[in-house]
Amino acid sequence: MLKKRLIPKLLIQHRKLGRTTRPVLVTTTRFSASHDVGDPVSQAKIYEAQLADELIVLNIDGTPIGDDKLMLELIERLAGETFMPLAVGGGVRALDDFGLLLERGADKVSVNTAALDDPDLIGAAANRYGAQCVVVSIDFRTGADGASFVVRHSARHTTGRTVLDWAKEAADRGAGEILLCDADRDGGGDGLNWQVCRQIADAVPVPVIISGGCGRAEHFTEGFVKGCAEGVAAGTFFCFRDQNPMQTRAHIRNAGVAIRMET
Amino acid sequence: MSCSSAVVGIVDYQAGNIRSITSALEHLGARAIRIRAPGDGNDATHLLLPGVGAFGFCAGRLRASGLLAYLEEWTLGRKRPTLGICVGMQLLADTSDEMGFQRGLGFCGGEVRRLTSTDPSVRIPHVGWNAAVFCDDFGEFKSGESADFYFDHTYGYRTPISGSVLATCHHGETFCAALRRDNLVAAQFHPEKSQAAGMRFLRSFMAM
Numbered sequence: 380m381l382k383k384r385l386i387p388k389l390l391i392q393h394r395k396l397g398r399t400t401r402p403v404l405v406t407t408t409r410f411s412a413s414h415d416v417g418d419p420v421s422q423a424k425i426y427e428a429q430l431a432d433e434l435i436v437l438n439i440d441g442t443p444i445g446d447d448k449l450m451l452e453l454i455e456r457l458a459g460e461t462f463m464p465l466a467v468g469g470g471v472r473a474l475d476d477f478g479l480l481l482e483r484g485a486d487k488v489s490v491n492t493a494a495l496d497d498p499d500l501i502g503a504a505a506n507r508y509g510a511q512c513v514v515v516s517i518d519f520r521t522g523a524d525g526a527s528f529v530v531r532h533s534a535r536h537t538t539g540r541t542v543l544d545w546a547k548e549a550a551d552r553g554a555g556e557i558l559l560c561d562a563d564r565d566g567g568g569d570g571l572n573w574q575v576c577r578q579i580a581d582a583v584p585v586p587v588i589i590s591g592g593c594g595r596a597e598h599f600t601e602g603f604v605k606g607c608a609e610g611v612a613a614g615t616f617f618c619f620r621d622q623n624p625m626q627t628r629a630h631i632r633n634a635g636v637a638i639r640m641e642t
Numbered sequence: 643m644s645c646s647s648a649v650v651g652i653v654d655y656q657a658g659n660i661r662s663i664t665s666a667l668e669h670l671g672a673r674a675i676r677i678r679a680p681g682d683g684n685d686a687t688h689l690l691l692p693g694v695g696a697f698g699f700c701a702g703r704l705r706a707s708g709l710l711a712y713l714e715e716w717t718l719g720r721k722r723p724t725l726g727i728c729v730g731m732q733l734l735a736d737t738s739d740e741m742g743f744q745r746g747l748g749f750c751g752g753e754v755r756r757l758t759s760t761d762p763s764v765r766i767p768h769v770g771w772n773a774a775v776f777c778d779d780f781g782e783f784k785s786g787e788s789a790d791f792y793f794d795h796t797y798g799y800r801t802p803i804s805g806s807v808l809a810t811c812h813h814g815e816t817f818c819a820a821l822r823r824d825n826l827v828a829a830q831f832h833p834e835k836s837q838a839a840g841m842r843f844l845r846s847f848m849a850m
Contacts, residue, residue, distance in 0.1 A: 380773065381793075384770050432770065432771055462834060462836070464792050484659060484661045486835060507699065509696050511768075555769070555796070584766060585765055610770070639790050
């Protein structure tokens, strides 16, 4: 049986440290006010030892990946020093960017803004690299009327499209996975928006990952059981709380969710 | 053969994730070399056929690179131990129905078809950790043993005609997770991304 996935999310920004610029692991709250956490490769190795099922690595600087030598080097190092699946995104603009990241050891490539600008990119990437490596990442906010809309550029702009509408279109066009993030809940620790996740999971045949809001182990269980998510991703939760994937995993398994317990 | 004396020739036809598999092999103490042209890699003790992307694209690249003849000589003719991974496994079939009808290398026969599911909770693509159940002994794995590996695919290898199923996996339906024909072994999952179980699988291959 296919296991549900527990996915630490590594958000990356470039920081000037003395004379050099280095990629640093950060956390965000509602997509802003980031805290620096440390070295992404060291943290990835810790997550691997703790049996994380996959890593999502997102550059949130917005630099086009084709120009981002530091990010490409980071992916190479992550793929060289850990032996687990990597989904990588942030700054993916063109079809060739998928190839750039896959060559450096990414297994899946996440695309967000560029897919909104040019939805044909989804189908082109699926035809060239296979649907299973094309992840369409969707950030959303929920208005006072309860409707959830897609947002872009670190949630500063709304697109006027509902999450449901865009997720369905992305899956129809060949996305192999949908990665949802609730911008309102990001970094808050008050629980996932499993309701939106469930709505999307019921409407598309591909796996759906939900993130934004994990604060306790039971939030993961809600994502899997109520939200029908195939994976739950979290950044702040794993970085700052006295929780690690192993403890969280035990809690989820005790709730009856099929999950990996050993390699 | 121990891992430290293995020299693994990775068939580089510009359609595979070479970096991750190279790191995994080196982590195990083996030497990994790239085979870009038919004259390369005569000192390799093992061969590895990776594959990421669409079946037709990979098959076309392999034929155009001249490396298909290389595999025919070394894998089929001289029986050098060879491991196909993911699309590198699917290419061993006669045909695939990915984006129409595609012709494979036919080393192991049979067909690759899109995975199907009637259960909405069984999602396609098949992404994540799933159990491969071995139906034969293979190195460190015993027949009947089950281990979780990382899968990421939309199409599945049905029963090979030449050679036999080494492990099965179930996702909506049962498909061939690994196969073996003499010196040729192939896996649908990614051993280089499957942490400890993946390392055991690669060690088992290099012991061939």
